[in-house]
Amino acid sequence: MEKSELQFGAASESHCGRCNPNSILGGIFSVLAAGFLFYVVPTHIEIPAHMQHPLLSPRFLPQLAGWLVLALSILLMIDGLVKPPKRTETDEFRRGVPIVRQLLMVAAGVVYVLFFEQLGAIGSGVLACVLLFLASGLRNLWVYALAIVFPAVVTLLFIYVLNVPLPPGTLWESLSLI
Template identity: 50%
Template sequence: MSSSDLSNVKRIKDTLDVITGIVLLVVSLVLALYLVPNYIGEPSILQNPMMSPRWLPNIVSWLILAFSILLIIQGIIVPSDTENDERKIVKGPYRRFVIMLIALFVYVLFFESLGAILTGILATVLLFLAHPVRVWWAYGFAIAFPVGVTLLFVNVMNVPLPLMPF
């Protein structure tokens, strides 16, 4: 979107809104035309169309369609409030971001096989390194918290988390 040429930017007042609108438009069309008819079962006999499991999903899909068109129009004609736009952030280095993604995947992929403690320590240390945290005692936290919290969950709260791979 940053590469869009100047004339375009002048015509479209809020590019992001237009893009959001288009994405939602596509989503709503996929929903209304493909997902709802194919993935929602409907009983053969219905006393009332409102009883159908497809009724509300259909309405919602078409409403999303309508509002996404409105959003596109709004994006084209209404200028956005550029001064305090909370949508924009100053991006940091990619390395931080990628390490964070790895940490997230550590959680989802290894939670059951490695257990809560090991994944907790691994992901926390990764996130500390990503920042990077340079206070050495913080790394003690990265070990103490997963161990402590897991034991708290399992033994005090009686909530069984997967413990150890062995």
């Protein structure tokens, strides 16, 4: 679900002139809601063998919410067509953002999601912080020292003071095994 909404984020920007964002938003949400109601609910919510009352069905609330979203998205779509919202200007800072900046942010996210256990809390923290500092084009070397100190100190605080076991990193452990 998240994916299609992401794509939409880009779509609305470019179509801002001809169609209005509310109609598109309503359209997309109604398609998603319909997909949810007629595909996801029947296939991914089991109905128990024995049920005392239809109100007790595991499908009741998801369907209620699904229909709510469907109805309101259609309303939003129609509302947008009948009474287009005033165009708001895009923030000047949102234009002409270097693609590298955005890619580095995504890379930092990927480091955390995929390599958190492998690199450990300190390792991935340092790497992600460096990537994000690079994204902002920081030149000061002291700042990069900060990117090493902070994750290390915070991780150790989490582990020893708060007793929260953050991963030490399986990569380092296997390296030391050689």
